[in-house]
Amino acid sequence: MAAVTKPATRPIAVIGPTATGKSALALDLAEQLGGEIINIDAMQQYRGMDIGTAKLPIGERRGIPHHQIDTLDVTETATVARYKDAATTDVETLLDQGKAPIIVGGSMMYIQSLLDDWQFPATDAEVRAKWEARLAEIGVRALHQELARIDPDAATTILPTDPRRTVRALEVIELTGKPFAASAPTIGEPRWNTLIVGxxxxxxxxxxxxxxxxEQMFAEGLVDEVRELLGAGLREGVTASRAIGYAxxxxAVDGTHDLAAAAELTTQGTRxxxxxxxxxxxxxxRIHWFDGGAAGLAEDVVRLL
Structure with missing residues (x-):
């Protein structure tokens, strides 16, 4: 590991769109600051979902501990609330140890939940059942269109193939009488004085x-990975089975389209x-934006501390 060039002072969140180079920057920062990585990509929480989530192999992690990776089975439902509680513990433990938490990923609600202490409205069984019945009646895409009519901003952040989050957004809107995003905290000082880098x-x-x-994911065995995960219950997973690439x-496995179409649809879905x-x-x-292709990114970020 490279020598620490500056003592840990506060967490750094490395966020932004997928495939921009966040993981490499996070590793460089962890080396320079004597830190550890905290994943904030929802799908990298799933054990066995490695190729399709671009999860960094253990051998490429430079010996740096990674947290909130491989914490769920594919049959378990990923929730923002569970993640927030677990990641909060990680951040505060690392700070107590004098280590820099380097939070890296692009899952939008996960980021805001952690950095802004998002308190989610309680669920209501009757309202939830109403929207789940509507889901069963018309299907997820049509229900997502209903959400888009009621709350366009919420619909832009939720995949039209995601039934759980679509139902949850509609539930929150009905319970609060406000847009889904209105339950989000006001963007202010981030928790722990976190430096947010985009x-x-x-x-x-x-x-x-x-x-x-x-193309690389398919060449490296994404199809075989999915077939193996079917034996672990991937098809029954509410969130895992909806991940881009896996869905x-x-x-394709079910014969809806061929693998070439699966690859093209994966590219389109990612874009x-x-x-x-x-x-x-x-x-x-609050985000300090950087070009992922620029040289010396870690040094530029450290100068902001």
Missing amino acids: VDRDTTELDARIAQRT QVLA RYVRRQRSWFKRDH
Whole structure:
């Protein structure tokens, strides 16, 4: 590990769209600051979902501990509330140890829940059952369209193939009488005085990187990974089975389309997700943005501390 160039002072969150180079920057920062990584990518929580989530192999982690990776089975439902509690403990433990928490990922609500202490409205069984019945009646895409009519901003941050979060958003809207985002905290001083760093790239460049990443995932065995996870219950997983890449390969396994189409749909889905991420992040004035392709990124970030 490289020598520590500056003592830990506060957490650094490395966020931004997918495929921009966040993981490499986070590793560089952890080396320079004597820190450890805290994952904030929802799907990297799943054991066995490695290739399709671009999870950094253990051998490429430079000996730096990673937290909130491989914490769930694919049959378990990932929730923002569970993540927030677990990651909060990680951050505070590292700070108590004098180590810099390097929080890295692009899951939008997870980021805001952790850095802004988002308190989620309680669930209501009757209201939840109403929307789940509506889901069963018309299907997830039609229900997502209903959400878009009621709360367009919420719909832009939730995949139209995500039934659980669509139902939850509609439940919160009905319970509070306000848009889903209104339950979010006001963007102010981030918890622990966290330095928030955004990594992005030119859209044309990023589109090419996404296409290349998708091609590499399929070449490295994404289809075999999905087939293996089927034996672990992937198809029954509420959130895991909806992940970009996994959902498209599952459809190919079921004969809905071929693998070439699965790869193209994965690329398209990732690009749409990038647009949602950019829309979400652009509201946050605290983010210090950097070009993921620039040299000396870690040094530039450390100078902000």
